[in-house]
């Protein structure tokens with residue numbers, strides 16, 4: 001019997017589930033590959049010794065999370081020529097180049113399917129299936145906590161605070177959900193996807209992000225009237241010779257493939273001229289689901305060849321990009337108001353796609369969607385509108401992703 005030794009760093013939600021799954025599946029894996037994976041040692045805060053585990057392992061699974069000591073353990077394993085599988089988006093989005101370089105230098109495989117999208121196989125698809133495609137854009141719902149909260153607010157009319165409490169009760173949100181709800185977790189995942197999709201040096205610092213804390217049920221209700229649904233969307237795309245990578249709440253038209261990704265699920269859409277569009281979706285987190293993706297990486301590592309990220313190209317990061325926008329205004333209900341707002345938008349080059357107006361006694365609510373326009377132009381218009389004497393409260397702005405895909409006609 002050929003065996004393959006797996007050193008397990010971390011034995012929490014994912015590490016514990018991975019250990020159980022590997023023990024349960026080892027026989028089946030052996031019968032299909034001829035190689036039996038076995039745990040060579042476990043490291044937690046209270047047990048195990050890293051040097052000893054490294055010495056006895058063909059591959060190290062890093063399931064500790066965070067930056068240190070995960071970074072040091074990963075680098076030491078790769079430098080020693082041991083394969084590494086990790087689910088750690090933090091360390092890859094902040095120290096990815098150093099880690100990819102150590103893998104290349106050590107001739108070891110580095111796999112990290114579970115770092116983005118949980119069990120949804122996005123990394124494998126970029127590396128292998130789409131290796132020949134020129135990817136123009138990736139849209140992702142890559143944080144299950146925020147997708148659950150927004151889906152819950154949409155379905156029940158609950159406030160953000162109520163939906164967050166429900167997510168915590170059901171185990172979809174941590175006791176401290178800050179990095180989920182402020183967009184940082186999704187930003188780290190989009191940095192990893194952008195690095196791979198565009199083969200460019202993109203890290204967490206290059207990603208602009210906004211969270212969902214300020215979203216109100218009103219925003220969602222008005223959006224429904226306009227046929228839109230609200231998601232926390234990550235976008236990585238080529239823009240004018242550079243790249244833009246960002247995460248923010250955005251409205252999607254019902255025909256967008258990600259509009260149907262609800263609850264704690266994740267979804268990622270790849271766009272490329274060669275393939276039109278591919279969408280993958282499924283559970284984005286959870287111990288057993290993530291463990292399944294980690295074990296898939298372990299099996300792939302037992303069987304060469306490796307798929308390492310190539311050395312990156314230097315491509316500028318663009319920050320001011322075009323987008324459609326939704327604008328919510330509360331204004332005094334008097335003649336000329338709409339004309340004045342339209343004039344300011346027009347001056348800034350913003351063209352209005354739809355308007356809904358509702359009377360509220362002496363006031364009126366205006367919900368508008370504008371066609372794609374440079375963000376700086378639109379936000380400039382919003383600042384001017386905010387200063388008008390008939391505007392009752394701070395205007396609210398949410399981006400609108402204004403693309404639908406037409407499936408090409410069948411050719412037989």
Ligand SMILES: NC(=O)c1ccc[n+]([C@@H]2O[C@H](COP(=O)([O-])OP(=O)(O)OC[C@H]3O[C@@H](n4cnc5c(N)ncnc54)[C@H](OP(=O)(O)O)[C@@H]3O)[C@@H](O)[C@H]2O)c1
Nearest residue numbers: 010011012013014044045046063064065087088285286290
């Ligand atoms: N949970 C999910 O659904 C999910 C989904 C996708 C990706 N991930 C990623 O998977 C990784 C693990 O997440 P998790 O949820 O399993 O975390 P967790 O439940 O907090 O488990 C962390 C494990 O690492 C160990 N550990 C912490 N600091 C250590 C140190 N200094 N030295 C040695 N061991 C240490 C802990 O030891 P003790 O047992 O002694 O505390 C624990 O066993 C993270 O990178 C996370 O982002 C998680």
